[in-house]
Structures are given as C-alpha cells and as structure tokens.
Amino acid sequence: MKVRLDSIDWHILKELQDDGRMTNVELARRVGISAPPCLRRVRALEEVGLIRGYRTLLDEKQLGYDVTAFAMVGLHSQTEADLLAFEKKVNEWSIVRESHILSGEVDFLLKCVAPDLQAFQTFIISELTATQNVDSVRTALTIRRNKDEPIVPVEQMLG
Secondary structure, X not given: OOXXXXXXXXXXXXXXXXXXXXXXXXXXXXXXXXXXXXXXXXHHHXXXXXXXXXXXXXXXXXXXXXXXXXXXXXEOOOOHHHHHHHHHHHHHOOOEEEEEEOOOOOOEEEEXXXXXXXXXXXXXXXXXXXXXXXXXXXXXXOOOOOOOOOOOOHHHHOO
C-alpha cells in the first residue's frame, strides 16, 4: 500500500535521510512547522514503515576494513527453498554487509568488507564457494567509492 505524503512529509524524509541525528526542534525549524506536529509526523512515518530505522555510518577504512568487494553468486537451483537457504547462510556471514537477489545471469550480489585481501579470499574459498548449491562466484574489488548517496532520492519529490 502506498502512503500519501504531502510536501512537508517529503521534506521531513529528506532532512532525516541527510542527518538522522538532528533534534526534533531542528527538524521542525528546517521543514517550517512547530515541534509537536513535526514529532507526530515523524512517528506516523515510522509507524507506517516509511522510516525503517536510524543508523550511524562508520568509516570502514579507518576501522581497519581496507577491502570492499562484490561477489556475484550463481546458484545451481533457484527454487524458493534454495533461495531461502542461501539467504539464511548469507545472514550468518559478518563479512557480507549487503545482499541482493538479482534477475538475469547472477542470482545474488553480495557487498563485502574485509580487513585485507587475504581475509576476503579466505571467505570466498572456504565459505562462499563451499556453500551448498553455489554454482559460480565472480568477484570485483572496489578501487574507490565515487558516490555514496542516501538510498532514496527524495529531493526529486520536493520539486
């Protein structure tokens, strides 16, 4: 079900996506309403699931995770049970930070972070390729991140 949003709701979503740490008073000031209705709107957006949560974004390189890589995984079988079994396995691997099921030649795209290339290679060889139903694995190491925007381009909805 799609939720109807007005321009203030869109503005709230944009501001929170840009800076989820701001106070409700600051958010209300930025969107041009008083604090109590702003808080009610934020809570309503949370209740309907439009705001799924709040996170702190960490600098992985400064924390010792020098390798960011993608693994493109093809499975032998794509039955629902096999997809769910692989998803469950993916959720056990802390090295995998994002997982997407894809259509086309690749079944899963996994975004991984590791302290070094050796740790990533060990994961690929001893964990990923050894997992039941895995048919193929292709990897790509990132050279640098050139864009890191919030997930949803809400500024387009502001006009």
